[in-house]
Amino acid sequence: MSPTTYTRIVLRERPTGAATPFHFRVERAPLDLHPQAGEVLVKTLYLSLDPHARRWLNPEPGHFAPIQVGDVVRSFGLGVVVEAGAGSSLKVGDLVDGLVGWTEYGVHDAKALQKVDIPQGCDPVDLLGPLGTTGLTAYFGLFDVAHLKAGETLVVSGAAGATGNVVCQLAKRAGARVVAIAGGPEKCAWLERELGVDKAIDYKSASFRADFAAVAPKLDVYFDNVGGEILDLALTQLNRGARVILCGATSEYNSKPKGITNYFQLVMARATMKGFLIFDYESRYAEGRADLVKVIHEGKLKSQFHVVEGIENTPEAFQLLFSGGNTGKLVVKVIDL
Amino acid sequence: MSPTTYTRIVLRERPTGAATPFHFRVERAPLDLHPQAGEVLVKTLYLSLDPHARRWLNPEPGHFAPIQVGDVVRSFGLGVVVEAGAGSSLKVGDLVDGLVGWTEYGVHDAKALQKVDIPQGCDPVDLLGPLGTTGLTAYFGLFDVAHLKAGETLVVSGAAGATGNVVCQLAKRAGARVVAIAGGPEKCAWLERELGVDKAIDYKSASFRADFAAVAPKLDVYFDNVGGEILDLALTQLNRGARVILCGATSEYNSKPKGITNYFQLVMARATMKGFLIFDYESRYAEGRADLVKVIHEGKLKSQFHVVEGIENTPEAFQLLFSGGNTGKLVVKVIDL
Numbered sequence A, B: 001m002s003p004t005t006y007t008r009i010v011l012r013e014r015p016t017g018a019a020t021p022f023h024f025r026v027e028r029a030p031l032d033l034h035p036q037a038g039e040v041l042v043k044t045l046y047l048s049l050d051p052h053a054r055r056w057l058n059p060e061p062g063h064f065a066p067i068q069v070g071d072v073v074r075s076f077g078l079g080v081v082v083e084a085g086a087g088s089s090l091k092v093g094d095l096v097d098g099l100v101g102w103t104e105y106g107v108h109d110a111k112a113l114q115k116v117d118i119p120q121g122c123d124p125v126d127l128l129g130p131l132g133t134t135g136l137t138a139y140f141g142l143f144d145v146a147h148l149k150a151g152e153t154l155v156v157s158g159a160a161g162a163t164g165n166v167v168c169q170l171a172k173r174a175g176a177r178v179v180a181i182a183g184g185p186e187k188c189a190w191l192e193r194e195l196g197v198d199k200a201i202d203y204k205s206a207s208f209r210a211d212f213a214a215v216a217p218k219l220d221v222y223f224d225n226v227g228g229e230i231l232d233l234a235l236t237q238l239n240r241g242a243r244v245i246l247c248g249a250t251s252e253y254n255s256k257p258k259g260i261t262n263y264f265q266l267v268m269a270r271a272t273m274k275g276f277l278i279f280d281y282e283s284r285y286a287e288g289r290a291d292l293v294k295v296i297h298e299g300k301l302k303s304q305f306h307v308v309e310g311i312e313n314t315p316e317a318f319q320l321l322f323s324g325g326n327t328g329k330l331v332v333k334v335i336d337l
Helices: A051-057 A124-128 A133-145 A162-173 A185-193 A208-215 A228-237 A278-298 A311-318 B051-057 B124-128 B133-145 B162-173 B185-193 B208-215 B228-237 B278-298 B311-318
Strands: A005-011 A024-030 A039-048 A077-084 A095-098 A105-109 A153-156 A177-182 A199-202 A219-224 A238-246 A272-275 A305-309 A329-333 B005-011 B024-030 B039-048 B077-084 B095-098 B105-109 B153-156 B177-182 B199-202 B219-224 B238-246 B272-275 B305-309 B329-333
Touching: A005 A105, A005 A311, A024 A311, A039 A124, A039 A311, A077 A124, A095 A124, A124 A329, A133 A162, A133 A219, A133 A238, A133 A278, A153 A162, A162 A177, A162 A219, A162 A278, A162 A329, A177 A185, A185 A199, A199 A208, A208 A228, A219 A228, A228 A238, A305 A311, A311 A329, B005 B105, B005 B311, B024 B311, B039 B124, B039 B311, B077 B124, B095 B124, B124 B329, B133 B162, B133 B219, B133 B238, B133 B278, B153 B162, B162 B177, B162 B219, B162 B278, B162 B329, B177 B185, B185 B199, B199 B208, B208 B228, B219 B228, B228 B238, B305 B311, B311 B329
Parallel strands: A153 A177, A153 A219, A177 A199, A219 A238, A238 A272, A305 A329, B153 B177, B153 B219, B177 B199, B219 B238, B238 B272, B305 B329
Antiparallel strands: A005 A024, A039 A077, A039 A105, A039 A329, A077 A095, A272 B272, B005 B024, B039 B077, B039 B105, B039 B329, B077 B095
């Protein structure tokens, strides 16, 4: 029997600092949504929780327009088409990837969603992790932006996070020496034992600066998910011709950025700091996914998820991204397939 | 008649902030310098005063070792060989370019100096300006590092300075739209009238932020000689795929760097921030100089010098680099050829 109501979460108030459950409102609404021509009704299976989504809550436009107060919170996720409007490019039962939002059900322009298939030996949720923008970010960031080569020293911050853990695994497989920065001895142990990084260092440790200098005094690639102070420190440890890849800046999203003071080290090291957005690689997602599926089949890319159950827990789960509460990709399981 | 004494200037005390005449000592010494085998005695004609030399006064090593207290101050310059040791690769009368130092006379390993010729239609001092590392920095920075293309908008800070004025002229000739940032209405007028930049904006003006945003809301290349706050502002005005070329950071050399907070704009703009050092291009200096001579002969690259007379005035002149006191390349004329 179909449900008659559904849950959705809207922005109640813009956060100025960290986004907490206070800033969102969980609403229950009648399920009388019907797609028009070209539209589809999507039932959400999983929500992808991503640090960069914090920026969408700010009033300043970025890659996407700001989310407005009262709107369903924008979010990537995985869903299934349950009703299709006339002439829609998608049909009932199609698995789709896209901006489903923090809602159990939503009507979308079919063209704004991507129909996806579950590769053999993979789980649907893998499409939000190693085979989603998270994995693709690691893949294109490492090989297309950073041009990582075997034998180079790669340092990655936020190494136990969604993108970080894939970076670690792909970089190891590419023959790099991998130094992983993460918070706390448990994550570090996990990175060394489970993901096989050469060395994991704990940024919460009192000896972090000394540890970092000892382990990677001259790094070739710095894959940055965190920004701020650790990035600033990394800038003092660049090998000649180093590439600093700006992927995320989780330490900076919740407040006015503290910034970096050592940028002139880019001159001394003849180094490059480069920003990229995965959305620019959309035409190459299929190519990247095909490669990543191969690596999964080789057993060299393990899926790492932190799953929270129930859409109503999304606002609270979102905070884990900034407290270092998740190991692997953070998702919310909304409804079973 | 040969002089029996000569003047040299040594580091008296390391500056922690701005370097002032207090930090140097002008000495008079007997002229009993004689080159050994492979060495030459060089009479200094011109000293090149460069902002990056401020960093050599710090205790931390950079591209060069720190200058030690009591040492003659390291400096690029132009000299003439007045005595040659046995087997020296240079001979008396050779014009040489290199680290002559703040001294009227000095003994050097002949191999550490570069013999130079004065191209037709040029003045010896041009070898420290448009044909020296200054001009070569602009040349390789624009075309080899930034890959400036016709029709792009280039913004250059420190535009009236040594490198900046050459950047303006070469970028105009390459068909770019050139926006020059300089201090004060006189420099701005000079940049527009004499160098033909499309627009010069005064960073000392109260309306600077608004002026910058109006004139170059989306820039393709930012050629940075200054660093700090203006760089940070430029980062908010990047066109997609912009290149931020770090050449100098005069605003940051005299103190603990203030840094930049908007580096994450490199991600939003898929932009690159790149540092380079002209010394890496040594094997291509001849190629660059040959091109620059052509541009001089075309009349599209005017030499711009600020000449201070007398070596004893060097410490005071050095301050002009940081107060915005010079227009064009700052040199000290030491002894007539």
